[in-house]
Amino acid sequence: MFPKIIRIFFVALVLITGCLGAFAFSNANEIALPALPQPAQRTYALIQRGGPFPYEKDGATFGNYERQLPQQKRGYYREFTVKTSASRNRGAIRIVCGGLKNKPFDACYYTDNHYATFKKIAP
Numbered sequence: 001m002f003p004k005i006i007r008i009f010f011v012a013l014v015l016i017t018g019c020l021g022a023f024a025f026s027n028a029n030e031i032a033l034p035a036l037p038q039p040a041q042r043t044y045a046l047i048q049r050g051g052p053f054p055y056e057k058d059g060a061t062f063g064n065y066e067r068q069l070p071q072q073k074r075g076y077y078r079e080f081t082v083k084t085s086a087s088r089n090r091g092a093i094r095i096v097c098g099g100l101k102n103k104p105f106d107a108c109y110y111t112d113n114h115y116a117t118f119k120k121i122a123p
Contacts, residue, residue, distance in 0.1 A: 031110055031119040040110055043082045043095050044121065047108065055081045055090055062096045066115050072098060095121070 033044060046053060053059060062077035069077060077098045084091035092114035099105035109118040 029119050030122045033121055033123045036110060036121065037082075039084065040082045040093065040095060043080055044108065047080055047095060047097060047105070053080065054083060057081065057090070068111075068115060068118050069096065069098070069109060075101070 062079040082093035097105040097108040108121045
């Protein structure tokens, strides 16, 4: 009987953990489009139009190695640079969008700390 209770406990724990992952991007982790800084709003508008983008790496596959975004197959996420006037290189601010190729993006996420944290953009 004791081992069966432990198995049930671990199954419940796995199910609960999986459900919590689905809530990882609740309203607390969202940002309204008008609340984004102006350069990020411009980048988001470029993404919606399909470009042209100022940086060669814009639209490149984002690997999600930090696992901060919901897990998806490789190639699902693509990253875009938010132009930063104070930075001589691409800087740390990005918008990462996910979706199937040749289809509108399912969702876009904003990071201002080079992938350490993300907020889902609520258009």
